[in-house]
Every structure is written in structure tokens, then in C-alpha cells.
Amino acid sequence: METVNPMKPRTVIFTGGSLTITPVVSDNDYVIAADSGYDHARSHGIAVDLLIGDLDSISPESLEDARQRGVPIERFPQDKDASDLELALRVASSAEATEVTVYGGEAGRIDHLIAIALSLTAAEWRDLSITWHTGTGSLHPVLDTKPLVFDAVPGTVVSIIPVGPASGVTTTGLRWQLDDAQLVRGTTHGISNIVDATPCTITVSDGALLVTIGTQQEQS
Structure with missing residues (x-):
């Protein structure tokens, strides 16, 4: 995976699944779309800095939009050992982000919802302050390194x-x-x-x- 260093303290990740709230993104944020998360960013008029994933669920229109806009694309095979969200988190971690905000994934397959929640507690992200915004509130992993x-x-x-x-x-x-x-x-x-x-x-x-x-x- 290519190392990205956006030199921006907050990374915003759009992931697949439903999104029922209006995302809040500033010009100082580094924006990553995990696969069909690009559809959410595009529908809200938010520019994406990186598209990542196996691209099996992004709409053809959004994929073409990303290509037309020259958005960097990191495509992975569908037969992989990490979710698209995990791939995006790895980019944020390697870029030395301090804060990560996740939008999307509010509903859908229960295994995906559980996997998203549990993946946020991985020790690999222990230096990141992560917030996952959902339609009914927000979810925050808390580890011993960061109250x-x-x-x-x-x-x-x-x-x-x-x-x-x-x-x-x-x-x-x-x-x-x-x-x-x-x-x-x-x-x-x-x-x-x-x-x-x-x-x-x-x-x-x-x-x-x-x-x-x-x-x-x-x-x-």
C-alpha cells in the first residue's frame, strides 16, 4: 500500500452502507472513500482525496467520476484479508493522523455492523481518536492510551x-x-x-x- 502523508490532523472516512446524517467536513480534512463510500461523498458534494478498496460495490457513475477528477485509486482484489474500512484506517494511521471520523455503515448486514464496531478497537489504531457517526448517535473506541x-x-x-x-x-x-x-x-x-x-x-x-x-x- 502506498504511504500517504496529507499533513492534515483529521481524516474523514466514508464507508459503504447507509448514511442518514449530513457529514461535516472541512477544507483541512483528508477525505478517504472506502469503496461505495465514494457514493456518499459524491452525493454530498465532498471532494475525495483517495479512493480505496476492492471497488465491488461503488456505483459505475461514481467510479467514473473519481477517474475523471483524477482521484488517486488504490484497488485491492476482492479476495483480501481486510475490510475496505480497515484499509482506509491503515492509510490514516500511516499518514500520522490524530483524529479519524467515519461516516456510513449505519445499517445493513449485521456481521458488517459488528465487524466495523470491533475493528475500531484494534491495537493498531491505539494512537487515533476515532468517532463513528451513525443515525442514532456516535460510537467511540476507548483504549488505555487515550481517554x-x-x-x-x-x-x-x-x-x-x-x-x-x-x-x-x-x-x-x-x-x-x-x-x-x-x-x-x-x-x-x-x-x-x-x-x-x-x-x-x-x-x-x-x-x-x-x-x-x-x-x-x-x-x-
Whole structure:
């Protein structure tokens, strides 16, 4: 894979699947389209810096658009060991991005949805701050190298899901605080917490978490 160094701190990745929200992209962002993610970027009038993947799901019109615009294309065989999103994340990591925002993949095959969520917790991305925007909120991997700090309207629903055993889980700003807690795989102990005050923080000393921040607030 060609190493790309856009010298831009944030990389925005458009992946396949549905996209029901309006993406927010600035001129300072490096934009990668993972296969049919190019369709999403194109439909929102967003210029793409790199198209990557096996290109088995991008529309013919979008592929021709990319070629006409001179967008660099890295095409991989369909028989590969990584998803198109993972290929895009590798580019972002090699380019020394510090922040990655993912759009798309909101619905579709359940194996794809689970794979996207779990892939974001890979140790390979431990130096990246990753946010996956979905139609019902956002998802954030939290590893021991990087705490999650965020602002949200009081009443916003936050869920903390361990990916395997997670120890030293500590929160601030949430109604039901965790203090050096241990969460085991399969537990629902961290589900449906509520923002009480901001900023909120979530840290883990060992292990990995998936944190969802909803767009819906607690029903009064």
C-alpha cells in the first residue's frame, strides 16, 4: 500500500452502507472513500482525496467520476484479508493522523455492523481518536492510551460496552459513576447511563471499551 502523508490532523472516512446524517467536513480534512463510500461523498458534494478498496460495490457513475477528477485509486482484489474500512484506517494511521471520523455503515448486514464496531478497537489504531457517526448517535473506541472526553446535553444516553475484560473503568459527569470498575465481556452494567454534567470523561486502565453517545435524551 502506498504511504500517504496529507499533513492534515483529521481524516474523514466514508464507508459503504447507509448514511442518514449530513457529514461535516472541512477544507483541512483528508477525505478517504472506502469503496461505495465514494457514493456518499459524491452525493454530498465532498471532494475525495483517495479512493480505496476492492471497488465491488461503488456505483459505475461514481467510479467514473473519481477517474475523471483524477482521484488517486488504490484497488485491492476482492479476495483480501481486510475490510475496505480497515484499509482506509491503515492509510490514516500511516499518514500520522490524530483524529479519524467515519461516516456510513449505519445499517445493513449485521456481521458488517459488528465487524466495523470491533475493528475500531484494534491495537493498531491505539494512537487515533476515532468517532463513528451513525443515525442514532456516535460510537467511540476507548483504549488505555487515550481517554474519551466529550460534551453532551444533560440527559443524553451514554452506554459503555467492554470488548473483553476491562479493568480500571472510571467515569465523570455521568449519573451512575464508575470508579476503577471491572467490566467483563457480556455485561450490561454500563448500558444506558445518563449525562448529568459536562465535560464527561471515560477511561480504562486495561482493556478496550466501545462507548455510544446517543442523540436521544432521557425521557422525562
